[in-house]
Amino acid sequence: MQVGGHISVEDRHYSAGPFSIWAGMCHSGMKVTFSRPSDAFVLYLPHSSAMEIDVGRKRLLSTPGTAMVGNMAQFEKLTIHENRGHIGIAFEKSAMVRQLSQLLDAPVLGDIDLCATLETDSAVGSRLAALGSLLWDCFDGEDRVSTTATTHLFQAAMVMILESVPHNYSARLQKPMSPAMPRNLKRAIEYMVANIAEPMSVAEIAREAGTSVRALQTAFQQFKDTTPLNFLRQMRLEGVRKTLSDSANALSIAQVARAWGFTHMGRFSAIYHDAFGQTPSETAKLHSRRGAGVASSRSTDSSR
Incomplete structure (x- = not known):
């Protein structure tokens, strides 16, 4: 993460296991560029000034009355205007994935594509804002609340976000369980x-x-x-395929296979082909070519 310029910030911050909450005021304004992805989800509840976050080709704007929630791994640039103040709540990725898995009654193998704004006078926004204020009072008030109680409140916030803010698993959550x-x-x-x-x-x-x-x-x-072991094997195969499909993956096929629990390479290749109709090397080559094509296109665009 890179921060530009002289900054003036006031901040009170509390942590509780995989969760954290803070109240901040940035007097000077600042710009932050994210060079490395952060494995956390965040909820911003503003009370003054503005903040913008660039997510791919989309720019999200948060001002008083507009909360913002997002997967920080997708953040590219954050611009905080002068005298910006907000309550921020962060949830570690592992906690959010575990919560979504419980809601789905199924493993979550892919990223959660979640970046959005919501009005704090809407039904969902007002509840999240009230929950955020309650959490802040639990930590910053005179009488501290137990870890068990605050953990349940953080979990309630995650459930509310996952059930109410659109993301790539929303359709599955809406199916009757x-x-x-x-x-x-x-x-x-x-x-x-x-x-x-x-x-x-x-x-x-x-x-x-x-x-x-x-x-x-x-x-x-x-x-x-299916059987327990067939279910486990399918989860592992889908995990391998997702990793090999990532153009940024630098691991060998054997390393990826071992990371997902496969130790016999010959048997692994055979069951992978049976599951997906292509060999692991074919999957890796296909997506490495796509990644090279995207990189070439970006290079051409930047030279114009």
Whole structure:
């Protein structure tokens, strides 16, 4: 992150595990360029002046009455005007992904594309603003509130954001979810996601989920139409494909495969081809060519 010019800032900041909250006032104004992505989501609740954030070709403007929420990994430039004041709330990416996974009852393997503004006099905006003020009072008031209570409030803010602010998983969230989804199945999937690269057996997964092997197999067959290990393998394959599809990926195919829990390269290549109709090297080459094409296009544009 690069900050330009002389700045004058007042700031009070508090952290609680994967969450943080602050109240800031930037008297001088400043511009910030993000050279490295930040693994956090942020909610800005302004009370004075303006702030702009460039996200790709889109520029978001936050002024009093307009809150802003976004995935900081997508931020390119932030411009803070003189005498800008706001409450900011940050949620680590791991916490937001875990919350979305719980809402979906499924693993979240891709990025959450979430950058938007919302009016604080709208139903959602007013609730978020009230929740932000309540959280700030919990930390900055005379009587501090317990960590358990504030954690629940941060989680409530994440749920409100994920359910109310449009993003690339919104359509899936709107689909009716089965109320009969057993808790042990949710715990099994959470354990798989958290230990995706580690070898694991059905017995181990069942033990961590607090159920029997037979009950776990029945739950996966009923709700996911597959076996526990097939479900795990599909998650790993989709993870490999996403990584290989990233033109910025610098890892070898073997390194990517191992990072997602595959240790036998010959067997991995065969099941990858069966799943996607192409070899891992074909996936990598296809997207490296696309990335080179985009880079060439940008280079040509900049020379004009």
